[in-house]
Amino acid sequence: NAGVTQTPKFRVLKTGQSMTLLCAQDMNHEYMYWYRQDPGMGLRLIHYSVGEGTTAKGEVPDGYNVSRLKKQNFLLGLESAAPSQTSVYFCASIDRPHPNYGYTFGSGTRLTVV
């Protein structure tokens, strides 16, 4: 049982290049989330999904797109990368609200845009 797996773990992009970050979970969770974490800013929500085929915008969605074609996968796309998108990206998932557990997070993708 791997939990939440993010690929790649590290990536360096040039300004203007595009890429897709993949989040895969094997827990049959309904809800999935993409956050970015920057020094001094904490975790900020980019986009999220409440089920297969659904997506919604979070706090900082500009410059990103997402897709949830399969329940287990949540993709985050950068169409034209900018230095301001240099960050650590975390994916998280949860099945339903429960008092004894919270989101399960992946180990993150460290992205540098030069």
Place this chain on the structure above:
Amino acid sequence: EDQVTQSPEALRLQEGESSSLNCSYTVSGLRGLFWYRQDPGKGPEFLFTLYSAGEEKEKERLKATLTKKESFLHITAPKPEDSATYLCAVQARNSGNTPLVFGKGTRLSVIA
């Protein structure tokens, strides 16, 4: 707008020196308040959920408490392995599974 403020930003303790971390929040109806631990280079790891004022939860040397405006994470006789960043998050009571709003965290260092 839901907001979470954590203090202090950083805390340095001697091994065995007990202390508390603070999380103050404003939210349009609290569904739950969450505490996470994050080690360097890793994703956050769930610790506790608190749902109502007066509720307390414990795990080893950690105890989380909740009032109507803030939560405290009490660390009793900490050890070096408790060094990490502790994150607080709130979930508003809206329909569906509203995403968590996180604070910026408290970076805890426990010195042997």
